[in-house]
Amino acid sequence: MSVMPSNNDIILEGVDLKKHFGGGGIFSSPTVVRAVDGVSLGVRRGETFAIVGESGCGKSTLGRLLLRLIEPTGGDVRYEGQSILKLSKSELRRLRRELQIIFQDPFASLNPRMNVGDIIAEPIWLHGLASGEGKRERVADLMRIVGLLPNHADRYPHEFSGGQRQRIGIARALAGDPKLIIGDEPVSALDVSIQAQIINLLEDLKDRFGLTLVIVAHDLAVIRHMSDRVAVMYLGEIVELSETDALFDDPLHPYTQALLAAIPVPSPSNRQPKALLQGDVPSPAAPPSGCRFHTRCPHARAVCKEQHPALEQAPDGRQVACHFWREIQGAGAGSISAPPPSPALAKRLALYRTWRERQDKPVATSP
Amino acid sequence: MGHEAVRQQRMEPGSPGTAAVAADRPLLSVRGLSVRFDGAPKGVNVVDDVSFSVSKGKTLCIVGESGCGKSVTSLALMGLLPTPPARIVAGSALFDGRDLLAMPENERADLRGDRMAMIFQEPMTSLNPAFTIGDQIAEGIVRHRKVSKAEAMERALDMLRKVRIPAPEKRLRAYPHEMSGGMRQRVMIAMALANDPQLLIADEPTTALDVTIQAQILTLIRRLQEETGTAMILITHDLGVVAEVADEVAVMYAGRVVESGPVEAIFEDPQHPYTIGLMGSVPSLGRRQGRLATIRGTVPPPELMPRGCRFTPRCPFADSRCVNEPPPLGEIVPGHRARCWYAPLEKYRGAVA
Numbered sequence: 077m078s079v080m081p082s083n084n085d086i087i088l089e090g091v092d093l094k095k096h097f098g099g100g101g102i103f104s105s106p107t108v109v110r111a112v113d114g115v116s117l118g119v120r121r122g123e124t125f126a127i128v129g130e131s132g133c134g135k136s137t138l139g140r141l142l143l144r145l146i147e148p149t150g151g152d153v154r155y156e157g158q159s160i161l162k163l164s165k166s167e168l169r170r171l172r173r174e175l176q177i178i179f180q181d182p183f184a185s186l187n188p189r190m191n192v193g194d195i196i197a198e199p200i201w202l203h204g205l206a207s208g209e210g211k212r213e214r215v216a217d218l219m220r221i222v223g224l225l226p227n228h229a230d231r232y233p234h235e236f237s238g239g240q241r242q243r244i245g246i247a248r249a250l251a252g253d254p255k256l257i258i259g260d261e262p263v264s265a266l267d268v269s270i271q272a273q274i275i276n277l278l279e280d281l282k283d284r285f286g287l288t289l290v291i292v293a294h295d296l297a298v299i300r301h302m303s304d305r306v307a308v309m310y311l312g313e314i315v316e317l318s319e320t321d322a323l324f325d326d327p328l329h330p331y332t333q334a335l336l337a338a339i340p341v342p343s344p345s346n347r348q349p350k351a352l353l354q355g356d357v358p359s360p361a362a363p364p365s366g367c368r369f370h371t372r373c374p375h376a377r378a379v380c381k382e383q384h385p386a387l388e389q390a391p392d393g394r395q396v397a398c399h400f401w402r403e404i405q406g407a408g409a410g411s412i413s414a415p416p417p418s419p420a421l422a423k424r425l426a427l428y429r430t431w432r433e434r435q436d437k438p439v440a441t442s443p
Numbered sequence: 444m445g446h447e448a449v450r451q452q453r454m455e456p457g458s459p460g461t462a463a464v465a466a467d468r469p470l471l472s473v474r475g476l477s478v479r480f481d482g483a484p485k486g487v488n489v490v491d492d493v494s495f496s497v498s499k500g501k502t503l504c505i506v507g508e509s510g511c512g513k514s515v516t517s518l519a520l521m522g523l524l525p526t527p528p529a530r531i532v533a534g535s536a537l538f539d540g541r542d543l544l545a546m547p548e549n550e551r552a553d554l555r556g557d558r559m560a561m562i563f564q565e566p567m568t569s570l571n572p573a574f575t576i577g578d579q580i581a582e583g584i585v586r587h588r589k590v591s592k593a594e595a596m597e598r599a600l601d602m603l604r605k606v607r608i609p610a611p612e613k614r615l616r617a618y619p620h621e622m623s624g625g626m627r628q629r630v631m632i633a634m635a636l637a638n639d640p641q642l643l644i645a646d647e648p649t650t651a652l653d654v655t656i657q658a659q660i661l662t663l664i665r666r667l668q669e670e671t672g673t674a675m676i677l678i679t680h681d682l683g684v685v686a687e688v689a690d691e692v693a694v695m696y697a698g699r700v701v702e703s704g705p706v707e708a709i710f711e712d713p714q715h716p717y718t719i720g721l722m723g724s725v726p727s728l729g730r731r732q733g734r735l736a737t738i739r740g741t742v743p744p745p746e747l748m749p750r751g752c753r754f755t756p757r758c759p760f761a762d763s764r765c766v767n768e769p770p771p772l773g774e775i776v777p778g779h780r781a782r783c784w785y786a787p788l789e790k791y792r793g794a795v796a
Contacts, residue, residue, distance in 0.1 A: 130653035131624075237741045267508035268680060269738035272724035276734055294653065297683075301726030301735070321730060338658035339728060340683030344706040347687060352662060353655045355609075356623045416729070417722075418711035424719050424788055429736050431759035431792065432720075436739070 086118040086157075087288050088142060088175075088256055093151035095137050098361070107361045111137040113312035114151075116387075119256070124282065124289040126299040126320070128335075129309035132357055138309070139258050139292040143175050144168070173203050173252035180261035182241035186233040192219075192244055193229030199251040218247040221284075222277060239270035243277070250281065256288040264295060275302060296339055300324050308332050311360055311368040314387060318394040328396040328405055331369050343415045367399065375404050469496035470674045471520070471642055476534035476544075478512070478519050481527050487745045488532065490515050491698045494772075497642065497691070500672040504685040504706070506721075507695035510742050513678045516695075517644045519544075520676075521561050522551040539641065557587040560635035564647035566627035570619040576603070577615035580634045587638050602633035606663060625656035632664065639671060646678045661688060682725055686710055694718050697742050697753040700772060704779030714781035716758045716788070752782070760785055760792050 095112040111134040119125045119142075127135045140146045142153055144160050153160050160171060179185040186195055196215045200206055206214050216226035222243040233241055242262065249257055262278065263271040275298065282289055293299055299306055299320070306323050308316045308331065316329040327333045334353040355372050358364055364371045370380040379399055387397040398404065417425065478490040490512040497503045505513045518524045520536055520543060536543040538559065543551065563569040571579060580602055581595035590598070596615070603611035606629040619627055628648060635643055645664070649657040665688060668675060677688060685692055689706040694715065702715040713719050723736025739757050749755045752765040764784055772782045785791040 130655065239741060268682075268721055269508060269724045270741065272726075272735040272737045275726070276737060279734070296654070297726040297728050300728060301731055324728070334655060338655045340658075340661070340681065340687040341728065342683045342686045342710065342722075342725065344686045344689070344710050350658060350662070352658055354659075356625055356656065357653075420712045421710070421719070421722060424713065425723050425736060427788055427792060428716065428719050428723060428759060432736060432739070435759040 085121045087121040087155070088119040088290070089154040089157075090115055090117050090138070090142055091152040091154065092116055093138065093141050093153065094149045095134075095141055095146065096149045109359075109361045110312050110363060111360060112141060112148075113363075115309075115312075115314055116151075117307055117314065117317065119288060119290055120305075122286065122288055123304040124291060124302050126291045126293060126303035126306045127309060128293060128296060128299050128306055130294060130335075130357055132311075132360055133309040134312040134360070135292045135294075135309050136260055139177070139260050139290065142290065143177055143258060145177070169202075173199070174255045176249035176252065176254040176257045178242070178245050178249050178257060178259045178262045180265055182238065182245045182265075183233060185245060186241060186248075188233055191230050191232050192224075192236075195233070195244060196229075196247045196251055199248060203252050205252065214251070218250055221250065221281070222247045223273075237270075238266055239273060242266060242270075242274050246274075246277065246281070250285070253285075254287065256290065258290040258292065260292045261294070262291065263298060264293065271298070278302070296324075296335060308335070311357065311363050313368060313397065314395070315369065315398070316394070316396045317387070318390075318396075319392065322392060322394060326405070328390055328394065328401045329369075329398050330373050330375050330404055333404075334372075334374075341415070346415050367397075375400055469498045470539060471676075472496040472537045473516075473520070474535050474537075476516065476519060476536065477532045478515055478524065479530050479532045481530065483745045484748070486750075487748045489529075489698050489745075490519065493534070493693075493695070493698075493700050495691075495693045495700065495703060497674045497676055499641070499674050500668065501690040502668065502675045502677055502688050503691045503693065504689035505676060505678045505693050505695055506680065506682065506685050508680055508721075508742070510697070511695040512698040513695050514646055517561070517646055517676060517678055521555060521559065521644060522548070523555075523561075553587070556583045556640075557638045558640055559642040559644065560638070560640040562628075562631050562635050562643065562645040562648045564650050566624065566631045566651075567619060569631060570627060572619055575616050575618055576622075576630050580630070580637055583634060584637050598637060599633070602637050603630075605636070605667065606630075606633045608633075623656075624652055625659060628652060628656075628660055629663070632660075632667070636667060636671065636673070640673060642674045642676070643668075644676045644678070647680070648677070649684065650679070650681070657684075664688070682722065694721075697748065699753060699782060700780075701754065701783070702781045703772070704775075708776070708779040712775075712779070714775050714779070714786040714788070715754075715783050716760050717754050718781075719788075720757075752784070760788065 093112055093115045097109040097111055099106050099108065115138055127138060129135045141148050144153060155171065163171060193215050196218055197211055200211050200214055215229060219226045219229065224240060224243050236244065263274050266274060278289065281287060291303060303320050306318060306320050307314045308329065310331050316332045323332065327336055337350050353372050358371055366382045367380040367385050370376040385397045385399045387395045390396050474494050476490060476493045477488045479488045493516055495503060507513045519531055531544055534544065577596055577599050580599035581592065584590060584595040584598050585592060600611055600615055603614055608614050608626060608629050649660050652660060679685060692706050692709040693700045693703040696717045702709065702718045713722060720736060720738040724738060726735060743756055749766055751767045751769050755761045755765045770782050770784045772780045774780050775786060
């Protein structure tokens with residue numbers, strides 16, 4: 077792929093991926109939803125790659141396509157340079173060990189009739205990694221790694237809280253020694269304090285096992301915190317792809333700028349009127365002509381309605397799909413200023429961290 | 444509740460309502476509200492001794508995580524709590540001088556949807572799929588005003604304009620499923636404001652919405668509030684939203700208010716360990732500042748609720764006193780209160796490092 081010049085160690089790659097849903101009902105004219113429409117991206121080994129966008133932008137569909145959980149309408153997915161679309165069932169099963177997924181709703185993705193030990197052991201058994209005592213030990217290990225008590229292995233999913241269930245999902249994903257994990261909104265169903273625990277856990281695991289993470293999410297603060305590179309999606313297409321800090325400091329695409337401007341800033345003394353994006357996301361069944369963002373874009377001109385902008389190269393290995401990104405960038409719009417915490421908060425947070433570490437010492441499990 | 448007498452005394456001298464009565468009497472003043480679910484262990488109320496007040500044109504944000512009692516509090520105020528299992532065991536809620544909790548049900552029904560209104564989190568489940576938007580807005584107007592159906596529809600159209608729904612005439616005859624989530628939430632707001640309520644309770648009004656739509660709705664709510672002078676209680680778990688819209692904040696944890704005060708004080712000078720931990724748990728929008736601070740564990744189930752401060756099992760600063768004695772909601776500076784024995788922390792917990 078020509079768009080990834082700087083780093084060639086691509087572990088997972090999507091090439092011009094398309095997924096169109098639907099077709100005609102018996103009585104209705106066919107409607108085709110272009111959930112993902114010509115997306116190319118490469119995930120580098122060891123990075124955390126984020127896919128961000130609003131509901132209906134196709135980010136979850138893209139995540140599933142990358143694992144071949146659903147079959148693409150067009151395009152190719154390559155893992156370690158090899159297309160995974162032509163693999164046979166048994167080859168695909170072997171691949172599943174290395175590519176794993178964590179879902180948003182841990183309750184819906186865990187079998188309520190299996191106890192936690194069996195849920196985590198299933199991939200171990202399926203891939204023939206261990207059996208008997210070895211398997212039990214491995215399950216206990218995994219539970220400890222994700223911060224669960226191994227003696228809870230005989231409990232059922234409903235006996236756990238949302239955060240703990242997400243830990244079960246993570247343990248199960250880890251069971252087959254994966255190389256890459258896709259998290260589909262892994263923390264968005266969780267309370268703030270639990271969310272922080274899971275984010276820290278994912279980061280620890282990534283370091284410990286040398287994982288590559290792909291995070292599909294809508295929360296930009298979480299993405300800024302976790303990821304190395306970000307792809308911003310709008311109506312089935314990538315509109316901007318960039319290193320995280322560059323994207324947040326200097327967003328190029330007007331949609332990225334609008335997304336960043338819409339985030340509530342947690343500082344009451346810095347309230348200011350915002351330039352708001354008008355209207356809703358158009359239906360992906362009938363995307364606007366030309367640039368799909370032109371119906372809501374404050375910078376749109378005549379040409380945007382007619383010509384579809386290609387994802388073009390910008391400096392520093394960034395990519396942006398906008399006819400006028402150079403001029404818009406000149407206007408200096410969009411970057412967000414997050415004020416530093418107040419001195420009192422900073423002081424107490426430091427104090428909190430110090431005592432918090434001490435709190436963890438007696439029991440050497442993660443938070 | 445055995446502590447009742449003690450509690451009453453504690454509340455009296457400092458209640459923010461009494462001090463500034465003449466100048467600015469709050470529209471709603473809740474004192475010592477406690478709600479108990481049948482079957483809960485003795486002494487563990489799902490909402491326990493909650494007090495706050497809201498003035499005309501102001502916004503109070505109640506912040507907290509799932510299970511902290513913020514929604515139960517708002518349902519209790521609206522008179523929408525199912526009894527059984529929920530029972531209001533103590534407290535008063537003076538709304539415009541009258542105690543909501545002591546009012547007969549028919550009077551409350553007259554207030555509900557008229558003087559006080561509510562917006563819920565998920566607009567799709569709170570709109571009736573079988574009726575048009577116009578019918579549903581008009582229904583509330585006809586219930587409380589002596590107007591004809593046609594006049595009510597006229598008013599409904601006005602409201603759709605007010606919440607800036609494009610093509611309002613057409614939308615009046617639309618059904619909920621024909622609209623997007625953001626539009627539905629606008630309809631809910633139009634419905635809630637149709638009778639010019641004095642108090643609006645919004646329970647997570649933007650949680651189900653995308654961030655660009657959330658920004659639209661928050662701006663809309665604020666603008667309407669400026670126009671009408673409605674007092675608002677906004678319930679949320681999102682500290683960013685709080686910082687954007689609140690005048691006053693009450694942070695709730697496990698059924699109790701653990702910290703309350705003006706929004707600037709809460710964000711710039713947070714006192715309670717839970718508030719601080721919560722702020723440390725939210726990833727910053729600025730450059731990465733290292734790992735997130737976390738709050739250990741989860742909210743304990745009712746049967747394991749500690750006798751003293753309910754945050755004890757998760758609090759890094761807690762000691763034996765916290766386990767046994769519930770701390771009062773003490774005043775740190777006028778108007779800013781925290782329910783912690785050791786606030787300010789640097790004074791009591793700063794020395795040992």
